[in-house]
Amino acid sequence: MEIEKTFREFLEIIPDGALVIDQAGTIVAANMAAATMFDYSSSGLIDLPLDQLIPVEFRQAHAGHLKHFFEHPGKRSMGNGLRFPAVKRSGVTFYVDIMLNQMDVDGALYGVAIVRDYTLQQQAEEKIRRELEFEKRQALTDHLTGVMNRRAFVAQLNEELQQLAEHGTPFAVGFIDLDDFKEVNDKFGHQYGDEVLQAIGKMITSCSRHSDHVARIGGDEFATIHPMISAENAQQMMERLRTQLVSGIASEHLPVTLSIGLCQCDQLSQGHTVESIIDMADKAMYQAKSAGKNAVVLAKPAN
Numbered sequence: 001m002e003i004e005k006t007f008r009e010f011l012e013i014i015p016d017g018a019l020v021i022d023q024a025g026t027i028v029a030a031n032m033a034a035a036t037m038f039d040y041s042s043s044g045l046i047d048l049p050l051d052q053l054i055p056v057e058f059r060q061a062h063a064g065h066l067k068h069f070f071e072h073p074g075k076r077s078m079g080n081g082l083r084f085p086a087v088k089r090s091g092v093t094f095y096v097d098i099m100l101n102q103m104d105v106d107g108a109l110y111g112v113a114i115v116r117d118y119t120l121q122q123q124a125e126e127k128i129r130r131e132l133e134f135e136k137r138q139a140l141t142d143h144l145t146g147v148m149n150r151r152a153f154v155a156q157l158n159e160e161l162q163q164l165a166e167h168g169t170p171f172a173v174g175f176i177d178l179d180d181f182k183e184v185n186d187k188f189g190h191q192y193g194d195e196v197l198q199a200i201g202k203m204i205t206s207c208s209r210h211s212d213h214v215a216r217i218g219g220d221e222f223a224t225i226h227p228m229i230s231a232e233n234a235q236q237m238m239e240r241l242r243t244q245l246v247s248g249i250a251s252e253h254l255p256v257t258l259s260i261g262l263c264q265c266d267q268l269s270q271g272h273t274v275e276s277i278i279d280m281a282d283k284a285m286y287q288a289k290s291a292g293k294n295a296v297v298l299a300k301p302a303n
């Protein structure tokens with residue numbers, strides 16, 4: 001095709017890549033933006049088969065699309081899901097958004113493709129997605145210990161209640177409160193107290209199963225959720241956790257112990273709500289405190 005000077009100039013005005021192909025799929029005109037996008041010299045794309053810009057594994061399917069395109073004239077818009085894999089001269093693949101249209105020149109049909117590199121948009125979208133993920137995680141994380149915060153704990157508790165209602169999946173909730181933590185702060189300083197809290201958060205996490213959830217819901221108070229567990233197993237697990245935490249943290253100079261309240265949720269007919277579970281686990285934990293601390297108490301189901 002004899003491309004007029006004005007037409008070539010027009011192609012250069014387009015900020016996106018512009019390619020003109022004949023019905024055999026040969027590139028007969030391309031602007032500088034297209035050459036740059038695909039890593040070719042200013043005239044390097046001319047006379048190349050369009051296939052050259054398409055990854056090998058998509059070429060066969062593309063030949064069919066091209067045939068269909070010339071047989072069924074009509075505009076295909078950009079940004080409406082017409083996203084194709086493309087390949088640069090170096091072999092690097094990337095995605096492009098394409099708007100296709102036909103052009104009749106003296107009875108011969110040509111295809112005009114306006115091509116936009118999707119990589120930049122993809123990178124921007126990916127960056128926003130990562131930032132949102134980070135913000136979301138921050139909003140649900142306890143900054144001192146890195147475990148879930150109270151807000152995340154309540155949300156997870158709601159999730160477990162839903163699982164219980166829909167599938168009858170039981171779970172246990174533990175409230176773990178350090179005994180006489182004020183003395184640790186008073187004796188060793190707040191900074192040291194922070195380190196103890198961090199160590200406790202780490203130890204509870206490492207003693208828990210992958211499916212369990214660990215949160216810090218108050219100053220020296222942690223909470224755990226253990227899906228798919230019986231009351232008996234939950235109690236044994238909490239006992240183990242208590243002794244492991246105490247032996248792992250406590251020393252001659254730092255006599256740390258913990259009081260743990262445990263609430264088992266097996267049936268929704270028990271009338272569980274987030275508030276009632278928190279209340280039961282909290283009361284059980286205070287029973288452990290008033291019975292002399294350093295113990296696990298299982299909450300009695302409400303009748």
Ligand SMILES: Nc1nc2c(ncn2[C@@H]2O[C@H](COP(=O)(O)OP(=O)(O)OP(=O)(O)O)[C@@H](O)[C@H]2O)c(=O)[nH]1
Nearest residue numbers: 177178179180181182183185190191193194219220
């Ligand atoms: N280092 C540190 N201390 C905290 C933090 N948040 C709360 N605390 C302290 O944790 C202590 C909690 O005390 P309480 O729960 O009232 O009582 P306790 O001394 O643990 O005694 P019992 O709970 O009755 O066994 C207080 O001294 C708070 O100042 C924190 O983020 N870092």
